Amino acid sequence: MGLISYDEVAKHNNSESCYVIVHGKVYDVTEFLPEHPGGSKIILKYAGKDATEEYDPIHPPGTLEENLPKDKCLGEVDPATMKAEAKKEESQEEKQIARNKDELPPLDLCLNLYDFEVVARKVLKGTAWAYYSSGADDEVTMRENNNAFGRIWFRPRILRDVSNINYSTSLLGCKSTLPIYITATALGKLGHPDGEKNLTIAAGREGIIQMIPTLASCSFEEIVDARVHDQQPQFFQLYVNSNRAITEKLIRRAEERGVKGLFVTVDAPQLGRREKDMRIKFEDVGSRVQNDGKDDVDRSQGAARAISSFIDPSLNWDDLNWLRSVTRMPIVLKGVQTWEDAVKAAELGLSGVVLSNHGGRQLDFARSGIEVLGEVVEALKQRGLFPNPMFQIFVDGGVRRASDVLKAVAMGATACGIGRPFLYAYSAYGPEGVQRAIQLLKAEMEMNMRLIGAPTLKDLEPNMVDVRALSTHVNVVPESNQAQIYERLSTAVGMPNEPANKL
Numbered sequence: 346m347g348l349i350s351y352d353e354v355a356k357h358n359n360s361e362s363c364y365v366i367v368h369g370k371v372y373d374v375t376e377f378l379p380e381h382p383g384g385s386k387i388i389l390k391y392a393g394k395d396a397t398e399e400y401d402p403i404h405p406p407g408t409l410e411e412n413l414p415k416d417k418c419l420g421e422v423d424p425a426t427m428k429a430e431a432k433k434e435e436s437q438e439e440k441q442i443a444r445n446k447d448e449l450p451p452l453d454l455c456l457n458l459y460d461f462e463v464v465a466r467k468v469l470k471g472t473a474w475a476y477y478s479s480g481a482d483d484e485v486t487m488r489e490n491n492n493a494f495g496r497i498w499f500r501p502r503i504l505r506d507v508s509n510i511n512y513s514t515s516l517l518g519c520k521s522t523l524p525i526y527i528t529a530t531a532l533g534k535l536g537h538p539d540g541e542k543n544l545t546i547a548a549g550r551e552g553i554i555q556m557i558p559t560l561a562s563c564s565f566e567e568i569v570d571a572r573v574h575d576q577q578p579q580f581f582q583l584y585v586n587s588n589r590a591i592t593e594k595l596i597r598r599a600e601e602r603g604v605k606g607l608f609v610t611v612d613a614p615q616l617g618r619r620e621k622d623m624r625i626k627f628e629d630v631g632s633r634v635q636n637d638g639k640d641d642v643d644r645s646q647g648a649a650r651a652i653s654s655f656i657d658p659s660l661n662w663d664d665l666n667w668l669r670s671v672t673r674m675p676i677v678l679k680g681v682q683t684w685e686d687a688v689k690a691a692e693l694g695l696s697g698v699v700l701s702n703h704g705g706r707q708l709d710f711a712r713s714g715i716e717v718l719g720e721v722v723e724a725l726k727q728r729g730l731f732p733n734p735m736f737q738i739f740v741d742g743g744v745r746r747a748s749d750v751l752k753a754v755a756m757g758a759t760a761c762g763i764g765r766p767f768l769y770a771y772s773a774y775g776p777e778g779v780q781r782a783i784q785l786l787k788a789e790m791e792m793n794m795r796l797i798g799a800p801t802l803k804d805l806e807p808n809m810v811d812v813r814a815l816s817t818h819v820n821v822v823p824e825s826n827q828a829q830i831y832e833r834l835s836t837a838v839g840m841p842n843e844p845a846n847k848l
């Protein structure tokens with residue numbers, strides 16, 4: 346294969362003949378256009394051009410090789426012919442982000458997890474911010490996740506020896522320095538070129554566990570290879586593919602590479618409507634694409650749609666037997682939202698459940714995981730299924746303070762997952778940002794446990810929390826930052842006379 350000039354590539358800029366450059370290689374994707382899960386429009390936007398920058402966050406390495414016949418890679422572009430105009434001109438947005446990055450506050454000014462959100466908003470592209478920060482529909486559940494913790498109060502005990510505090514624990518048999526893990530969040534490279542590897546490194550250095558997403562931007566192998574030491578435990582989040590052979594391959598590969606737990610996502614048979622994400626994608630795709638007048642893209646799901654069409658909506662309880670037959674890894678259901686389903690999972694002998702509503706990104710008006718925890722523990726207790734070290738209960742959604750985690754542990758959870766704050770932390774500061782976030786949680790944990798009178802996690806008891814207001818859905822604590830990030834159409838398109846970011 347010889348070198349291909351940029352001028353030659355540029356000629357193939359339409360649906361009749363469509364070439365794109367990715368990482369210096371020229372691909373003929375003409376025949377692939379109708380098959381592209383994200384629609385042909387988005388490819389045609391880069392027809393005859395270098396698509397690497399847009400391609401990378403959404404496609405793990407190897408995607409092109411796996412989906413295109415070998416002969417569609419035509420060769421390498423001649424770097425000498427890449428004209429200045431071919432290199433994408435920096436947009437106003439990119440210039441502003443670069444300036445903001447130069448003026449990033451020193452890391453030690455970030456004093457809690459909310460602070461990373463504020464900084465990340467300044468350094469993330471609009472598309473990345475929309476994908477990371479959005480929730481479903483009116484984002485009521487997304488805000489409720491955090492608000493629910495504000496309705497639980499402590500009943501601290503006094504005169505207990507709290508000179509030594511120990512908040513280490515064990516998740517599915519793996520040691521963790523904190524009752525906290527990094528939950529799975531897709532498309533890590535939207536925020537930082539090293540994507541999920543930032544999380545791997547920080548988790549390894551701080552001794553907590555990372556859950557690797559099926560839809561990571563980095564390849565699974567890259568994330569596993571980024572482990573700080575051989576024994577660093579990792580979990581894997583699974584979206585089950587309609588093509589079970591593909592899923593089986595993923596599971597076997599995860600087990601071979603030493604993954605310690607399989608978290609099967611059960612709350613996303615169809616992706617929720619995240620309107621902030623949809624709006625920005627609508628602008629992005631709609632305004633600039635020339636595709637011969639054909640409009641074949643369902644714009645309704647933004648970045649999410651493009652990557653999730655393979656998820657099998659027919660997945661049901663019967664499939665769990667099959668899942669168990671292909672792995673020895675402990676299986677946990679991620680996205681359980683009622684005691685009935687939690688009891689069923691326990692009775693089936695699964696290893697646990699994550700009480701979660703996907704960070705408020707799926708069913709709006711789903712209850713918070715922490716509220717569901719109360720009824721789940723009660724129902725399991727009644728059936729003699731709690732406590733049970735072989736069936737662990739995890740909670741995620743809106744966890745931002747160690748006090749949130751302590752409330753969950755007192756109520757019976759083993760640990761809490763945290764999603765967005767870690768994304769924001771590395772988008773702004775790389776792995777050191779995530780480490781800082783974890784260290785802040787450790788400091789909060791130590792202080793709060795001392796003040797509650799619980800030197801170890803085992804000393805946290807249900808009677809140390811007052812949960813009477815939890816299910817009232819009446820907020821007494823003013824809404825936190827989460828209330829500030831909802832965007833209505835008017836604010837999203839910059840209409841005047843609307844206060845920005847107000848509900």
Ligand SMILES: Cc1cc2nc3c(=O)[nH]c(=O)nc-3n(C[C@H](O)[C@H](O)[C@H](O)COP(=O)(O)O)c2cc1C
Pocket residue numbers: 476477478490528529530531558559560582610679701702703704705706741742743744762763764765766
């Ligand atoms: C940007 C983003 C991407 C996510 N991607 C996935 C995913 O691919 N699979 C999954 O099971 N959950 C996914 N989640 C849900 C998280 O695992 C978790 O349930 C949620 O983020 C917890 O809420 P928090 O962000 O308020 O901490 C995602 C969440 C966010 C914010």
